[in-house]
Each structure stands twice: as structure tokens, then as C-alpha cells.
Amino acid sequence: MKKDAARDALVQEARELIVAMEAALLQIESEGRSSDTINAIFRAAHTIKGSAGLFAFESIVSFTHLLENVLDRVRHDILKLDDNMMSLLLNCGDYMDALVDAIAEFKENQDPDPALRAELEAALNAQLDKAAASEAARIALSAAPMALESMLHSITDAELELDIAADINVANPFWHISLRFSPVMLRDGLDPMSFLRYLLTMGSAVYLHLLEDAMPAAEEMDPELCYLGIELGLDSAADQAALENVFEFVREDSQIVVLAPHAGLSHYRRWLARMPNQAHLGELLRQSQALTDAEWQLLTLGQASTAAPVVSQEAMSALLPEAPSAPLRSRFGEEKKSVEQKFIKIEVSKLDQLIDLVGELVIAGAGASLVAKQKKDQRFDEATQTISGLVEQIRDAALTLRMVQINEVFQRFPRVVRDMSREIGKNIELIVTGAETELDKSMVEKISDPLVHIVRNAMDHGIESAAERLAAGKPEIGVLRLNATHESGSVVIEVFDDGRGLDKEKILRKAIAQGLIEADATPSDNDIFRLTFEPGFSTAEKVTALSGRGVGMDVVKRNIDSLHGEVDIFSNHGQGTMVRIRLPLTLAIIAGFQVVVGGAVFVIPLDLVVECINLSVHQVYQNVVTLRDEPLPFIPLRELFDLPYKESARKSLVVVQYGRLRAGLLVDNLLGECQAVIKPLGKLFSKVKGLSGSTILGDGRVALILDVAHLIAQSGKVEQARAWDAEVRSDLGLISGNDA
Numbered sequence: 001m002k003k004d005a006a007r008d009a010l011v012q013e014a015r016e017l018i019v020a021m022e023a024a025l026l027q028i029e030s031e032g033r034s035s036d037t038i039n040a041i042f043r044a045a046h047t048i049k050g051s052a053g054l055f056a057f058e059s060i061v062s063f064t065h066l067l068e069n070v071l072d073r074v075r076h077d078i079l080k081l082d083d084n085m086m087s088l089l090l091n092c093g094d095y096m097d098a099l100v101d102a103i104a105e106f107k108e109n110q111d112p113d114p115a116l117r118a119e120l121e122a123a124l125n126a127q128l129d130k131a132a133a134s135e136a137a138r139i140a141l142s143a144a145p146m147a148l149e150s151m152l153h154s155i156t157d158a159e160l161e162l163d164i165a166a167d168i169n170v171a172n173p174f175w176h177i178s179l180r181f182s183p184v185m186l187r188d189g190l191d192p193m194s195f196l197r198y199l200l201t202m203g204s205a206v207y208l209h210l211l212e213d214a215m216p217a218a219e220e221m222d223p224e225l226c227y228l229g230i231e232l233g234l235d236s237a238a239d240q241a242a243l244e245n246v247f248e249f250v251r252e253d254s255q256i257v258v259l260a261p262h263a264g265l266s267h268y269r270r271w272l273a274r275m276p277n278q279a280h281l282g283e284l285l286r287q288s289q290a291l292t293d294a295e296w297q298l299l300t301l302g303q304a305s306t307a308a309p310v311v312s313q314e315a316m317s318a319l320l321p322e323a324p325s326a327p328l329r330s331r332f333g334e335e336k337k338s339v340e341q342k343f344i345k346i347e348v349s350k351l352d353q354l355i356d357l358v359g360e361l362v363i364a365g366a367g368a369s370l371v372a373k374q375k376k377d378q379r380f381d382e383a384t385q386t387i388s389g390l391v392e393q394i395r396d397a398a399l400t401l402r403m404v405q406i407n408e409v410f411q412r413f414p415r416v417v418r419d420m421s422r423e424i425g426k427n428i429e430l431i432v433t434g435a436e437t438e439l440d441k442s443m444v445e446k447i448s449d450p451l452v453h454i455v456r457n458a459m460d461h462g463i464e465s466a467a468e469r470l471a472a473g474k475p476e477i478g479v480l481r482l483n484a485t486h487e488s489g490s491v492v493i494e495v496f497d498d499g500r501g502l503d504k505e506k507i508l509r510k511a512i513a514q515g516l517i518e519a520d521a522t523p524s525d526n527d528i529f530r531l532t533f534e535p536g537f538s539t540a541e542k543v544t545a546l547s548g549r550g551v552g553m554d555v556v557k558r559n560i561d562s563l564h565g566e567v568d569i570f571s572n573h574g575q576g577t578m579v580r581i582r583l584p585l586t587l588a589i590i591a592g593f594q595v596v597v598g599g600a601v602f603v604i605p606l607d608l609v610v611e612c613i614n615l616s617v618h619q620v621y622q623n624v625v626t627l628r629d630e631p632l633p634f635i636p637l638r639e640l641f642d643l644p645y646k647e648s649a650r651k652s653l654v655v656v657q658y659g660r661l662r663a664g665l666l667v668d669n670l671l672g673e674c675q676a677v678i679k680p681l682g683k684l685f686s687k688v689k690g691l692s693g694s695t696i697l698g699d700g701r702v703a704l705i706l707d708v709a710h711l712i713a714q715s716g717k718v719e720q721a722r723a724w725d726a727e728v729r730s731d732l733g734l735i736s737g738n739d740a
Helices: 002-031 035-054 058-075 083-104 114-141 147-161 192-202 240-245 265-273 278-287 293-299 348-375 378-402 413-424 441-462 466-471 504-513 525-533 553-562 708-715 717-734
Strands: 175-180 204-211 229-235 255-259 403-405 428-433 438-440 478-487 490-497 566-572 576-584 589-597 600-605 609-614 624-627 630-636 652-658 661-667 669-677 691-696 702-706
Touching: 002 035, 002 083, 002 413, 035 058, 035 083, 058 083, 058 114, 083 114, 192 229, 192 240, 229 278, 240 255, 255 265, 265 278, 265 293, 278 293, 348 378, 348 589, 348 669, 378 403, 378 589, 378 669, 403 441, 413 428, 413 441, 438 441, 441 478, 441 490, 441 553, 441 576, 504 525, 525 553, 525 566, 553 566, 589 652, 589 661, 589 702, 600 669, 652 669, 652 708, 661 708, 669 691
Parallel strands: 428 478, 600 702, 630 661
Antiparallel strands: 175 229, 175 255, 204 229, 403 438, 478 490, 490 576, 566 576, 589 600, 589 669, 609 652, 624 630, 652 661, 691 702
């Protein structure tokens, strides 16, 4: 179980890092090169490789290692991050995602696409060859100024070959390990001490020197950078490969040298020749007895300098406390910073179970409140009110756990727009706003595919080619906007393009030809645009790989209907089109308002309720009431659902608003606010318009939840009220409210 949990953690982390890599690459493409962003991409690939290496997932390790080598050349300006390189890196990210999917499905030993892997590896190796050629040319140009240094190195190598007895072995019976960690190690969230602690599980420290040579002045220090060097003597029976593997995760960014017991003097010489302040290091080696005076004289690397403090073996336990049983070599295996500890990851199924239990608690609390009112016991009533308040807080807190930013969906569209704009040969700019808007997790997962359909249609059909745009007096670059916002208890998602817009006449002709409407019909603009959601409807002149097959927009409508949402299209010919999707905030638990109609209880989502009025004191004409000098259509729910008539002294009208549209719901009685746990309707009622679900009341009865959006759309009273506006204003003064 622990292994599976670690695998799941690896998969989740890798997917997040791949998404971050793609976002960073697209950011560079849109905003220009940034060293911080490039380093972030490199670190992400490096982390994925290291984490996969823990489980010996060689397929992803070897591929990511090759990618990492290319990224290293990019961040050191040896390779240019041009359009071809950008496409290659994005494609590599896609393939890495496929490798991670294979790991998630326990198919890590199966290559998801061998041909694609061979193609990508060939392209990466070609880039490395290009980098090698570029580096060779650079070295050739700078060969003259480096002639002296080159000669000195060759002399050093020659001297090594002339050592007495070919190569003298030192007397030191212990391992000597020299560590210069990457300066950005701390910034990457890695702790140098964790590597030392694990190293000491393989032996005991004989000596330890902390070197401060690279330490800058206090005012120049960066607290996130690692400046210290370490020289360590280790008494261990482990072999060299085992010791070097301890630092595998950080080897490429650090300077790490492992010298074996009784190593040849030439090995020490080669190491010291590449280190700064050689005399100081030599003195430390003599002080620790890693080298004898005679051995040091043979090296003849310079005079001694002031030695750094030596940490005794007795002090090791204080400096390096209890060691772990395994190296901390991956992100999910490290000790996290305090900020990171504020977040935990849980399975969605556990969260759903919590929401279900909270729903049952809400129902039980409503039942207890009802009993308290019937008992008329003041203390009992106060206690249940306190419990109800706490249950409401628990409900709100539990629901926020399911809320995630819609950016989880929006973040995929920069890549979609980039790839598709290149495929269709159009220059399109994507503008995203409102990505921080929160929505229920279940809706975020289900809205992704409909949005992809809408965006692809906007790019393929809506936005014109550069030549067409210039001829129409538009900028050459088309604009595609994605926006999300909260409005009237709902989440509104808008997709706008500044393209050619919808051709109403063409849509109407196509609809008549397909028998969707009568030839003599005069539908409104909105009705015409809604025809695009009919199955099989398309006005495309030709079928392409992207669109024109008559599938897509009907799927959009069907998926959004399943979420109890609404989708509308607004378009101006030649100026652009906007598709607006409106979704409820959650499908779990809502604050509701109970009303009675014909003896049946209905629940209206409280976020959509504007006010309640007494209809009897207002002027009414047919099903339109004047409210503050404005006509407001209303829907008699008793007639709509064919419920029995019951005489009521008060005619109550609940004014509701969905988006920018308002209407009234005529009911018999008002019961007040409640907490409604949404239950799905059975197959018998699933097709009934005007109902979105059901809930269980405190007394055990079932109440139906009204779908306000469908009620307003179904009634058609909003358009009717606008048409009657002038006539109604002249007649309302002569008509009594009792005529309603």
C-alpha cells in the first residue's frame, strides 16, 4: 500500500510539473526569454527524473535525462529557444505526460509510442550535436588567449605520468569526499544536511571541514543560496558507486568528488588542480591526516594557509542528528518547508464521502429543528438553533473543499490555441481573465471538453485569415478571450472572438433546408443562433480535420444541460461572436427558499431570489405585473405543474433573477430559508423542464428543486413583456390586480 501511495504521489507531482513546464514555455513564447523561467523548466525536468529514478522507471529517466541535457544548453545560451526548439520541448512534454500515464496504469515497462520516442530522441540528439559544434567553434575562437593555461594543464598531466612508481598510493585508509553543492540548492527546496545524514548511515565521519571561501559579505548575501563547501573523511565499507549514488539527484548541478581509500596521489592532484585556494585545501588534508607531509611535498601545490575549523567526531552527533533510513532525493520525500505544510492532498472519493455525510447531517438537523418547534420547548429550540448554525458553517466549509479555480481548465488553452493557430495558419492572441474564479470540482472536470469545442469552432470558423482581416479593416492578429466570473449565484464563462460573426441568413437557410423550422417562420436572433446546437447542424462549406462534420456544438449543449447550466450565443456579423455558459456554483448542497404551491413544497435556490412581494396590491395584466414602474412577467406555478387550486388570502410572488433576466414565480405560501441537499431526479422526471433535482425535508417529505433558468426560458415572458411594454403602460391604470 505504501508503495502504491508513493507511486500515486510521483504521478501527481509529475503531472503538475509537466503542466508547469508547458505553462512556462508558453510564457516565454509570449513574453520573451527569462532566465528564471528557463531555470524553473530545467528544475521541473530534473525533479521528474530524480523522482522516477527512485522507482527505477528507466523509460522516463532516460528520456528526461536527454531532455535535461538540451535544457541545460538552452539555459546556458548555447542553444537558442526559437520556434522549432519551443515546439520540440512542448512535444517532449506531451510524451513525458504519456509516460506518466503509463506509470499510473502500471504499464511503466511499455513504451506508449516507440516511433514518437525515436523521433523525439533523434531531434534532441541533433540539438545536442548542434550545441557541441557551437561550443567547439567558440573554443577554437578563444584558443589563443587560453594557450598559456592549456600549456600549464598539459604540464600538470605530464608530471602525473612521471610520478615515481607510476602513481603513489596515499596512506589514508578512509574515503575522502569533497562537496560543493549547487548554489540554488536551497531555493530548489533541497536540504544539504539530508544528504550528509544519509551518507553517515553508510559509515562514520573521521573528520569534517566546513569551508567558507565562497561566502560573500553580509550585505551581499542571498539567504536562499548555498555558499558552504564540505570536506569529509568517511570510514565505510561501501563501494564507490554506492557513495556516489547518494548524490545522484544533485550531481549534475554540484561539484562532488569521491576519493577512495589509498587512492593514487595523481587522483588527489587532479582534484586539487580544479579547486580554488589549493594551498588552503592542502593544509586541511595534512591537518586531518588525509595526506602525510611526505605526500604533500610530492604534490607541491603551494604553501599552507590558515586552516578552517575541524569538527570533531564527538560533535558530529550534534551537527548531524539521527539519520534517516533512506536518502531524501525526491520532492515528496523531502522535509517540506513550513509554508508547504499548509497543504495536503486527499482522494476525491474521500471528499465526496464527507460531502454526503454533511448532507445527511443537514437533513437530520432540519428534522431536529422541526421537532423542537412542535415541542415548544424554549431550551430545546435554542439548542437546535445552535446546532443548525454550526451545521450551516460545516456545510459551507465542506463545500469550499470542493471548490477549485477554473484555471485548472483555462491553463490548457494557451497550448490549444498555439498548436491550432499554427495548424490553420492564423495568428491568434489568447487573453484569459477571471482564471481565479472558483467552481465545483465536478463541474471543472466536465466543462473542459465543451470549452474545447467552442474554442476550436471560434478559431476555425470565427476568426478570419490575416488577409481577410486586413481587407475588412481589422488588425492582422485575431483575438480570442476566455473570461469567468461569479454572477447571481452562478458561474459565467464567456468565450469571445473578434472574427466574422455568425451569418443569420445562412443559418436560417440551412435550418429550413434541414427541416428544423418552417419556411415562413420569423424566429428571433437568439432562436436562430440556438439552431447551431441542433444535432448534425453545420454551415461549414467543407469538412476539415478540425470541424464541419456537424458534431460538437450539440455535444456542448448536452453536456452543459447535464450540469443544469445554460448556454447562449450572441453575435454581430463582421464583428465577432460570444458564447456564454452559465453554471450553478455547486451540485451538492445549496441554500434554498421553500414555497408551497397546491399543497406541494418546492425549493428555489436562494442565490437566485431577489425579493418576495404581495401580488394582490400590484397592478396586473394577464401574467405581467408592474413593479416599480417596470413590467415583470411571472409564472403561475400551480398552472404550470397542474396542481390543485387552494384558496389563499395572500398571493405571494417570488421575484427571481438568472443572469440579467428577471421573472416572478406565483406561489400560495412562503415557508422561508432552508438547507437543501440536492438529490438527482429519477428517470421518470429527468426530462421534466423546470425541475433540477429534489431534496428531503426535515419531516421526511420530498420537495422538488425548481430550475429557474429553464422556467424563465420556457415561459418566454421576458420577450413578451418587451413587446407589450407600450400597450401595458397605457392600460395598467384601468386594470385591477384582482383580474390576475
